[in-house]
Amino acid sequence: MFYWFLKWVAIGPLLRIVFRPHVEGAEHVPDDGAAILASNHLSYADWLFMPLTLTRRVTFVAKAEYFNSPGIKGWFQKKFFAGSGQVPIDRSGASAAEGALSAAKRILEQGDLFGIYPEGTRSHDGKLYRGKTGVARLALETRVPVIPVAVVGTDVVAPPGKKFGTFTRPVVRFGRPLDFSRYEGMENDRYILRSITDEIMYEIMRLSGQEYVDLYATRAKEESKRLDKEAAEATAQAKAKADAEAEDEQKKAS
Template identity: 85%
Template sequence: MFYWFLKWIALGPFLRAVFRPRVTGADHVPLEGPAILASNHLSYADWLFMPLTLSRRVTFVAKAEYFTGTGIKGWLQKTFFSGSGQVPIDRSGADAAAGAMLSAKRVLAEGGLFGIYPEGTRSHDGRLYRGKTGVARLALETGVPVIPCAVVGTDVVAPPGKKFGAFTRPVVLFGEPLDFSRYEGLANDRYILRSVTDEIMYEIMRLSGQEYVDMYATRAKEEAKRAEAEAAIEAAHEQRKAS
């Protein structure tokens, strides 16, 4: 009930009135039954605006720590995350990735919509990065369709490293469902997993218009930080020489 309270009474009307998000292709999302919504990831605001454009609940996985806090703060945190469409990663898996897969399968088995960011983390520079194959494995093991999704403009509303940037109208675009039933039984073939993931990422790129980089976002962030550090050292060195 808290999810619908946030969506239709407490938070949703405010976001709709202030930001007036636009949506294209919402009819590609089934009115019932399981589906995977695979989206780009530009901002922490993505998980607010994408579900806002649909009448159905969209569930994402979140760190289990968000649901195990104690005291008033822990209760508030647990209530917010569970109520806003998040479920904890199932720690009965061997690791976080396996735990996320178990949680996702549970959502889909119950006929829900499961949201996933194949890049694994937010883009630090607005480009679209290589997808991790977990989305492909989930699709092949469950047999449910994958609906590519692109959220545009959220990096203006809430840029990386900031809580708020500027006002703009976010746009949410849904593509046609992708059916990978032709690969049934091949969920352990890493070449098939990569092929399926790349197909999903291509559709996300086509919807979002982002520049694609064939590199994992985590590695790109590390290289960007390293380059910034080297530039700062070089600038300090030049300043010492000039003085």
């Protein structure tokens, strides 16, 4: 009940009035029964706007820290995330992926909608990155359809690294359900899992219009940070050299 209060009475109407999110293809999401909603991930605001366009609850996994922080603030934080469709998962250990899959299976077994970001993390530059195969394994083991989803504009509302951005009208597009029953019993075949994941990512790319990069987002972020660091060091060295040359010129002039 708290979820519905949060969505329709508290945050939902405010977001609808201010941002007026536009939805396309909502008819592809079933009125009942389990389904996986596989979405691109541009902003931390994605999990607010995508479920807002549906009448059904969408459940995601979230860091366990959001649910076990101490004090009054922790209590409100726990209520907020639990009420807005989040379930806790410890993502610090080596078994984090298995824990997330187990939580997802429980949700789908109940006939609910489960939201997942195959990229595994937010895109740092607006591009669409290679999907992780957990979404494919989940689809095969639960035998439920995968609905590709694209959110557009949330990175303008809440850019990476910032709490607030500028105003825009977010768009949420739902694609036709993808049926992978033809691969039943092949959930341990890594080539099949990669093929399914790539098919899902292609549909997300088609819906979002993003440029696709066949590289995991985490690695792309690391590479971007490395290049930024090298550029900063090169700039600092060039400045130091220029300052030294200017000082030498002053000494010669004097």
